[in-house]
Amino acid sequence: MCVDALANKNNREQYTVEDKRNIYAMLLARNGECGRLKDGVLDSVVRDGNCSRRCVSRIWKETKTGGGVNSIKNNLKLKTGRKKMSLDIEALEAIPPGERTTIRQVAAGLNMSKSTVHHRLKEKVTRRVSNELKPSLTxxxxxxxxxxxxxxxxxxxxxxxxxxxxxxxxxxxxxxxxxxxRKTQKMYLSHREEAPKRECKHKNxxxxxxxxxxxxxxxxxxxxxxxxxxxxxxxxxxxxxxxxxxxxxxxxxxxxxxxxxxxxxxxxxxxxxxxxxxxxxxxxxxxxxxxxxxxxxxxxxxxxxxxxxxxxxxxxxxxxxxxxxxxxxxxxxxxxxxxxxxxxxxxxxxxxxxxxxxxxxxxxxx
Structure with a gap:
């Protein structure tokens, strides 16, 4: 009916209205109309219903304060916040390859933010390749x-x-x-060290x-x-x-x-x-x-x-x-x-x- 309460919150199944009513029916069968849960009833429903203690306790309180079985409903909210912006593949392909060598150029060509283009890259909607210049062959x-x-x-x-x-x-x-x-050399130093002083007659x-x-x-x-x-x-x-x-x-x-x-x-x-x-x-x-x-x-x-x-x-x-x-x-x-x-x-x-x-x-x- 539901997954264990210790499961990851983002991956946990949501309780449907039917699941909640089945839990409520089990509670009524074992506890009766008494306003307070008897000892052992909560644990037995959690065990037999394969759901969390918090879920069973919340269903019992909602039904007692809200009007019985008719008060049971699914409170899952719809998706909120900013909508995900999709990347137009055809518009991307219409940009000349030489003008999409950086995320900044791609974002300007698609009239999108750099962060959106970067997110689509991480999601593998687009891909980054290294284009090598090769010898011309007859x-x-x-x-x-x-x-x-x-x-x-x-x-x-x-x-x-x-x-x-x-x-x-x-x-x-x-x-x-x-x-x-090299002209420029990266290195890792501690906060107490100074960068080495490198010199040469001519850098070129x-x-x-x-x-x-x-x-x-x-x-x-x-x-x-x-x-x-x-x-x-x-x-x-x-x-x-x-x-x-x-x-x-x-x-x-x-x-x-x-x-x-x-x-x-x-x-x-x-x-x-x-x-x-x-x-x-x-x-x-x-x-x-x-x-x-x-x-x-x-x-x-x-x-x-x-x-x-x-x-x-x-x-x-x-x-x-x-x-x-x-x-x-x-x-x-x-x-x-x-x-x-x-x-x-x-x-x-x-x-x-x-x-x-x-x-x-x-x-x-x-």
Missing amino acids: EANKKARVAYCLDNLEPSSLEDNPTFKDSFNKVHLDEKIFYRT HIQQIMFLSAMARPRYDSQGNCVFDGKIGVWAFVDWVQAQKKSANRGRGEWELKPSSSVDKNKSREYIVQYVLPAIKEKWPESDRWNTVYIQQDNARTHVLANDPIFAMEAAKGGWDIRIVNQPPNSPDCNILDQACMREIIKHKGSMHYDTPHMKKKNIRE
């Missing part, structure tokens, strides 16, 4: 992207269940630039350094133990230069290590030959020692060509078969770490306009 670029993804399919699986190659024989090579600091020319990283797919044995973590190495692009001026740290003309001012094709070749190739030969699993190893890189102008003679000579030392392969042009999403992206590329016929799929690896591990 038809030749799209064909090359699809061909690249198809080449990564396992030939023996094409008829029944197409799957991608395991890519255990590929090393992904890429560069990353890091700045020494913060010192930066580029790193070259090489990694492959990790491998595990039948018991799930990692036998090769795939970490080939990370190297900073630096140069030894002579100091032009005397300072407290060094004298004039002394050699010091500085971040490389520029990285060209010769510098890239130098690092691959001196660092990447020796690291691969040292860390590569012995089980694949005599198989071909592919170093995959993007199509930056400063990268080493696949037929570079110096690289080929150094890569072949020790009987190794190490080759360089390039990703399709304008395709940063085609690295060997994103096989899920390759599926989307095939589905969208080489286009870049697709939602990046999430593998939910954390859930899979759990």
Whole structure:
């Protein structure tokens, strides 16, 4: 008939007129017309009627002071207060996308308050997305992207269940630039601390350094133990230069290590030959020692060509078969770490306009 009185007030069922009259009938049957409830009657009605003591007591008082069973009614009030403002989806879609990048703009375009627009966003009537600017692709670029993804399919699986190659024989090579600091840095301090005093010569020319990283797919044995973590190495692009001026740290003309001012094709070749190739030969699993190893890189102008003679000579030392392969042009999403992206590329016929799929690896591990 009703839920327990200890239930949440907002989620509790309301008593109908029929429920209240049934409770009153139980009270009359057990107490009679006496104006005062006898001992034990209230508790027995609460137990058998599955309702609260306050509800039973209130019904008894109302009927005795208001005229019996005819005084029982439902006092539930209708909805009061300001009415909820709905958001016109068609009006929202009529606003040019470039003019609804903030809640303020959307509110102005719909002639609504910012708080109302924000509430509709929280209720998932609208959604906020990050729109990424992507490289423009020609038809030749799209064909090359699809061909690249198809080449990564396992030939023996094409008829029944197409799957991608395991890519255990590929090393992904890429560069990353890091700045020494940021123009604005957020931090958490106590009330007794002062904010650090940070300085530099010019805020638009913060010192930066580029790193070259090489990694492959990790491998595990039948018991799930990692036998090769795939970490080939990370190297900073630096140069030894002579100091032009005397300072407290060094004298004039002394050699010091500085971040490389520029990285060209010769510098890239130098690092691959001196660092990447020796690291691969040292860390590569012995089980694949005599198989071909592919170093995959993007199509930056400063990268080493696949037929570079110096690289080929150094890569072949020790009987190794190490080759360089390039990703399709304008395709940063085609690295060997994103096989899920390759599926989307095939589905969208080489286009870049697709939602990046999430593998939910954390859930899979759990």
